[in-house]
Amino acid sequence: xxxxxxxxxxxxxxxxxxxxxxxxxxxxxxxxxxxxxxxxxxxxxxxxxxxxxxxxxxxxxxxxxxxxxxxxxxxxxxxxxxxxxxxxxxxxxxxxxxxxxxxxxxxxxxxxxxxxxxxxxxxxxxxxxxxxxxxxxxxxxxxxxxxxxxxxxxxxxxxxxxxxxxxxxxxxxxxxxxxxxxxxxxxxxxxxxxxxxxxxxxxxxxxxxxxxxxxxxxxxxxxxxxxxxxxx
Amino acid sequence: xxxxxxxxxxxxxxxxxxxxxxxxxxxxxxxxxxxxxxxxxxxxxxxxxxxxxxxxxxxxxxxxxxxxxxxxxxxxxxxxxxxxxxxxxxxxxxxxxxxxxxxxxxxxxxxxxxxxxxxxxxxxxxxxxxxxxxxxxxxxxxxxxxxxxxxxxxxxxxxxxxxxxxxxxxxxxxxxxxxxxxxxxxxxxxxxxxxxxxxxxxxxxxxxxxxxxxxxxxxxxxxxxxxxxxxxxxxxxxxxxxxxxxxxxxxxxxxxxxxxxxxxxxxxxxxxxxxxxxxxxxxxxxxxxx
Numbered sequence: 001x002x003x004x005x006x007x008x009x010x011x012x013x014x015x016x017x018x019x020x021x022x023x024x025x026x027x028x029x030x031x032x033x034x035x036x037x038x039x040x041x042x043x044x045x046x047x048x049x050x051x052x053x054x055x056x057x058x059x060x061x062x063x064x065x066x067x068x069x070x071x072x073x074x075x076x077x078x079x080x081x082x083x084x085x086x087x088x089x090x091x092x093x094x095x096x097x098x099x100x101x102x103x104x105x106x107x108x109x110x111x112x113x114x115x116x117x118x119x120x121x122x123x124x125x126x127x128x129x130x131x132x133x134x135x136x137x138x139x140x141x142x143x144x145x146x147x148x149x150x151x152x153x154x155x156x157x158x159x160x161x162x163x164x165x166x167x168x169x170x171x172x173x174x175x176x177x178x179x180x181x182x183x184x185x186x187x188x189x190x191x192x193x194x195x196x197x198x199x200x201x202x203x204x205x206x207x208x209x210x211x212x213x214x215x216x217x218x219x220x221x222x223x224x225x226x227x228x229x230x231x232x
Numbered sequence: 233x234x235x236x237x238x239x240x241x242x243x244x245x246x247x248x249x250x251x252x253x254x255x256x257x258x259x260x261x262x263x264x265x266x267x268x269x270x271x272x273x274x275x276x277x278x279x280x281x282x283x284x285x286x287x288x289x290x291x292x293x294x295x296x297x298x299x300x301x302x303x304x305x306x307x308x309x310x311x312x313x314x315x316x317x318x319x320x321x322x323x324x325x326x327x328x329x330x331x332x333x334x335x336x337x338x339x340x341x342x343x344x345x346x347x348x349x350x351x352x353x354x355x356x357x358x359x360x361x362x363x364x365x366x367x368x369x370x371x372x373x374x375x376x377x378x379x380x381x382x383x384x385x386x387x388x389x390x391x392x393x394x395x396x397x398x399x400x401x402x403x404x405x406x407x408x409x410x411x412x413x414x415x416x417x418x419x420x421x422x423x424x425x426x427x428x429x430x431x432x433x434x435x436x437x438x439x440x441x442x443x444x445x446x447x448x449x450x451x452x453x454x455x456x457x458x459x460x461x462x463x464x465x466x467x468x469x470x471x472x473x474x475x476x477x478x479x480x481x482x483x484x485x486x487x488x489x490x491x492x493x494x495x496x497x498x499x500x501x502x503x504x505x506x507x508x509x510x511x512x513x514x515x516x517x518x519x520x521x522x
Binding site (some may be wrong): 022023043044048051052055069109120124125128131132133136137139140157165200203204208210211214215216217218219220221224230231 | 247255258259329331366368369373429432444447451466486489497
């Protein structure tokens with residue numbers, strides 16, 4: 001029996017363990033669930049160490065230590081983009097502050113790496129979100145002459161869809177506008193908006209059903225083809 | 233059984249019905265007509281328009297084994313398309329769990345093409361035609377850094393080979409040398425490429441996503457920020473059809489194998505929704521009479 005066959009059997013057993021939950025909760029399901037969590041975490045930690053921490057931080061830092069031992073200290077060993085440098089230990093130590101939450105009295109220090117991380121991502125994400133999503137989507141909502149122009153490659157139906165999109169955006173925004181009571185024109189807008197919101201929910205639900213069925217198909221294909229071999 | 237009692241049906245009967253709706257079409261395959269939708273055609277056309285002499289296809293496979301059934305056929309179909317046109321392929325993953333899957337996909341499609349190859353030039357050679365650069369965290373850093381230097385952020389490939397020693401990387405420096413980024417994802421990674429790579433470096437982006445995520449991406453198709461999209465297993469099946477139709481590649485098409493089950497399962501679900509609504513209104517009427 002080849003190694004591949006053994007792993008197919010392991011995969012099939014674990015698939016059946018998880019699917020057994022459809023009947024009711026049972027020890028086989030819980031075994032599969034706990035094994036999945038453990039293996040995922042173990043895989044992540046091992047991969048992270050061998051692919052990131054060791055080659056990106058430890059080896060360059062150790063290389064700098066060895067170079068300093070052989071040739072003495074030089075400014076090049078403090079160049080942040082040099083392949084061997086001492087500065088890499090700084091982000092490494094800042095990252096280690098995450099573990100201070102396990103040491104009584106030093107828990108406050110965990111805020112330092114969290115603050116750096118949040119600041120970095122917020123600074124990076126906010127302008128990118130406006131540039132990549134808010135402004136282009138606002139432009140996409142505007143109805144222009146080119147939406148109706150055959151010269152611009154549009155047909156009359158494109159123009160109608162552009163109007164529907166505009167109506168949907170205005171209606172949905174007025175539905176979620178809570179600073180005024182939904183009366184008069186606001187009521188009309190909110191009623192229109194809720195129709196679009198419900199259609200959106202329906203579309204999302206349909207796609208979700210499709211996705212879950214696809215995943216079930218994938219597992220049954222594995223069981224019937226790779227494990228049992230009843231389909232070619 | 234009275235209609236009002238349908239609301240109390242044991243849900244395991246529904247699971248059994250769904251199981252049968254999926255298994256029976258797999259055992260008795262049916263060939264249903266397959267139309268190709270505009271978003272999938274858009275992605276195919278964008279990849280097909282790449283000049284192999286000047287640019288490459290960057291496939292970012294950002295999914296985990298949970299969504300393998302939907303996303304993995306997309307990776308395989310894109311690799312077949314690129315290899316058929318001799319478009320160089322750079323493959324990366326933003327999720328660590330995808331690494332093993334993509335390693336297997338690259339080797340599988342290389343083996344398919346090399347089994348048919350008659351000359352060295354016909355063959356798909358690792359490093360000349362394809363490079364799997366692996367994973368670098370956190371996701372936004374490689375997305376941004378590839379705009380300046382791909383080998384800079386991926387100094388070694390997945391197998392530990394220095395990436396600048398791979399022949400194809402001599403002419404592929406950054407996003408200027410990428411025809412399109414195909415981000416195949418179970419999350420929002422196509423939008424990360426739009427927000428961080430497209431806005432800053434102008435690289436075209438296409439998406440391959442799970443069906444759950446597809447509604448989130450349609451607005452980006454409308455604005456032209458996404459050149460095309462494969463939505464769920466259906467999108468993957470459409471791409472497989474396009475590759476088969478245009479290049480005569482008839483290797484295993486996993487997404488297509490599931491389309492019969494998908495259609496029957498949808499019919500069964502629709503039937504359950506109708507039955508459930510009838511039972512709901514019958515129950516309400518009965519309660520009103522009481």
